[in-house]
Amino acid sequence: MSAPPVRVLLADDERLVRSGFRLLLDLQDDVAVVGEATTGAEAVAQARATRPDVVLMDIRMPAMDGIQATRAITASPELRRVRILILTTYDTDAYVFEGLQAGASGFLLKDAGPAELLHGIRVVAAGEALLAPRITRRLIGQFTARQTAGQAAERQLSVLTKREREVLALVGQGLANDEIGAALFLSPATARTHVSHAMMKLGARDRAQLVVIAFRTGLVTP
Secondary structure, X not given: OOOOOEEEEEEOOOHHHHHHHHHHHOOOOOEEEEEEEOOHHHHHHHHHHHOOOEEXXXXXXXXXXXXXXXXXXXXXXXXXXXXXXXXXXXXXXXXXXXXXXXXXXXXXXXXXXXXXXXXXXXXXXXXXXXXXXXXXXXXXXXXXXXXXXXXXXXXXXXXXXXXXXXXXXXHHOOOOHHHHHHHHOOOHHHHHHHHHHHHHHHXXXXXXXXXXXXXXXXXXXX
């Protein structure tokens, strides 16, 4: 029996953008569009009504922007399984970082190709974070460099074992579980377990938030 399709909600105030996404997604056997929203408020309401697996969330929308909508969705216990994939452009770096802090699982550039968009949806739906290491490190480094690590950072990291700190640092560098395992001479399954423990101890929603924590605490430097 095949797996059920990934349920996707499209949130963008531009009709042509939504239509383009829908046209592409409707051609996929493993993806189903379950709704559309033109404002952040509609995105939150549609998320509650349709319970999608993934929301493709534009940042700049009227009434309530994509960051506010992301925060509202990720803060709702009944929507804890909904993943947010933010759509952005190069000139909205600050908003991308805010989106990650708000609980988004990753981001894509709005001019991403069809294959990249489909890959992003499937990765996020599977519970992973979609983080382009080069861009993500630049973004997070830029907007956390001014934040003080110091004693506050040490208190936050004190709940981790030495191995979990090492794993967190490698997650912050954009490494996948198999790459972390190879770097630390661990099996991918053991690396995955350490990542899960770090997420639980730090209260992180997913790997995207682990990357934010790694940079914010100074465990990884830009």
